[in-house]
Amino acid sequence: MKIAIAGAGVAGGYLAALLVQEGLAPEIYDPMAHDTRCGHRSCGWGAPVRIATYLESIGLDLGEYVLEPMTPMRFDDLETSAPLVTIDKPRLLRDLVRDVTVRRESLAPEAAGRYDCVIDATGVERALLPPCRSELTLPPLQHRVSVEPTGTDCLGAGVFGHDVPGLGYLWVFPIGRDDYHIGVGGIALSSLETVFDRFYQSMSGRFRFTRRCACRGEVRVASPHGSMPFHIETRRKDGSTRLVVGVGESIGTVTPFTAEGIAPSLECARILGTHLEDPDAYTRAVLDQFSWMRGQRDTLDYLLARRDGAGPRLRDCWRFYRNARRSGIGIPPFEVVRQLRGLSHWADAAED
Numbered sequence: 001m002k003i004a005i006a007g008a009g010v011a012g013g014y015l016a017a018l019l020v021q022e023g024l025a026p027e028i029y030d031p032m033a034h035d036t037r038c039g040h041r042s043c044g045w046g047a048p049v050r051i052a053t054y055l056e057s058i059g060l061d062l063g064e065y066v067l068e069p070m071t072p073m074r075f076d077d078l079e080t081s082a083p084l085v086t087i088d089k090p091r092l093l094r095d096l097v098r099d100v101t102v103r104r105e106s107l108a109p110e111a112a113g114r115y116d117c118v119i120d121a122t123g124v125e126r127a128l129l130p131p132c133r134s135e136l137t138l139p140p141l142q143h144r145v146s147v148e149p150t151g152t153d154c155l156g157a158g159v160f161g162h163d164v165p166g167l168g169y170l171w172v173f174p175i176g177r178d179d180y181h182i183g184v185g186g187i188a189l190s191s192l193e194t195v196f197d198r199f200y201q202s203m204s205g206r207f208r209f210t211r212r213c214a215c216r217g218e219v220r221v222a223s224p225h226g227s228m229p230f231h232i233e234t235r236r237k238d239g240s241t242r243l244v245v246g247v248g249e250s251i252g253t254v255t256p257f258t259a260e261g262i263a264p265s266l267e268c269a270r271i272l273g274t275h276l277e278d279p280d281a282y283t284r285a286v287l288d289q290f291s292w293m294r295g296q297r298d299t300l301d302y303l304l305a306r307r308d309g310a311g312p313r314l315r316d317c318w319r320f321y322r323n324a325r326r327s328g329i330g331i332p333p334f335e336v337v338r339q340l341r342g343l344s345h346w347a348d349a350a351e352d
């Protein structure tokens with residue numbers, strides 16, 4: 001089978017490495033023409049330590065890529081354990097495709113016709129599959145900054161939602177050598193810059209911030225259920241069929257509440273690696289594995305649509321709690337309810 005992978009992000013790169021192990025020889029395309037300092041676009045580098053298992057399966061060691069551990073982590077005024085790290089994502093992306101030649105170009109439709117199977121790993125662009133059921137995305141803005149304490153304080157990892165209007169949060173991720181990724185993302189957030197300005201202002205007595213780079217992106221938070229179809233079959237001139245199948249963010253494997261896509265994209269690529277011959281079984285396996293994302297999407301829809309001033313439902317609190325537990329974050333149930341009160345306040349602010 002002649003296979004092309006469009007996109008050398010986490011999903012495409014990891015799938016390529018898995019296929020090479022199976023004795024296949026995928027060809028991978030990615031123009032990587034992103035106007036960012038690191039040359040990548042989805043440049044969030046926060047990941048759970050459990051991604052070590054995926055890397056091990058292709059002979060890579062997570063320890064080689066860890067920039068900073070992120071435990072303890074601050075969630076507004078609560079400090080708790082979190083099995084999260086920042087990783088050197090550009091280096092990881094390079095190593096994922098170390099045994100494959102990457103063509104620095106987009107996979108054009110005419111070139112795609114030469115392959116029996118084309119993988120759409122183009123992330124939020126979903127360049128090769130038809131439009132999906134729902135296009136819910138959020139537009140994060142992230143700065144890379146150098147941080148210099150003015151006193152003895154040290155800026156730790158944190159996620160802050162209470163002061164962010166709309167459905168969103170601000171994150172502070174240390175990436176080594178006094179550098180940080182500070183980002184803001186959310187749905188119904190009118191001005192991301194204002195949130196940054198307020199944050200820098202509130203910290204200005206303790207830290208000096210120097211901006212090195214800014215990255216504006218788009219993350220698909222529609223959930224896999226909202227991102228169907230995952231595959232299509234097209235008929236070629238000689239009568240044979242060609243499969244186009246999506247993997248990773250192109251088919252919505254991103255946590256709707258938090259927009260984390262690294263670990264889910266690795267898992268999605270793993271599933272595709274074992275179901276490449278049977279796309280219907282692949283669809284079922286992805287929907288099953290990420291069924292919890294459907295619930296989170298339901299909560300987002302509810303919070304975005306509500307007009308009667310009703311607060312989050314019990315099931316929404318439960319989903320937030322389950323999401324924190326799934327990530328191994330030691331957040332007590334009462335804190336979830338408190339955070340969610342804040343969430344309904346954000347939604348009110350967004351509607352005003």
Ligand SMILES: Cc1cc2nc3c(=O)[nH]c(=O)nc-3n(C[C@H](O)[C@H](O)[C@H](O)COP(=O)(O)OP(=O)(O)OC[C@H]3O[C@@H](n4cnc5c(N)ncnc54)[C@H](O)[C@@H]3O)c2cc1C
Nearest residue numbers: 007009010011042044046106107122123217248249261262
């Ligand atoms: C600012 C920002 C911060 C984030 N922070 C985090 C975080 O801290 N932790 C986390 O888990 N997730 C984070 N995310 C989400 C996460 O980065 C993505 O969900 C994840 O990278 C998706 O992986 P992917 O391989 O499916 O797609 P991508 O990483 O988006 O890769 C898609 C690739 O396809 C290429 N491409 C596009 N069109 C074509 C084409 N026609 N032909 C060939 N190639 C093409 C692109 O150049 C790109 O390299 C963040 C996203 C953003 C935007």
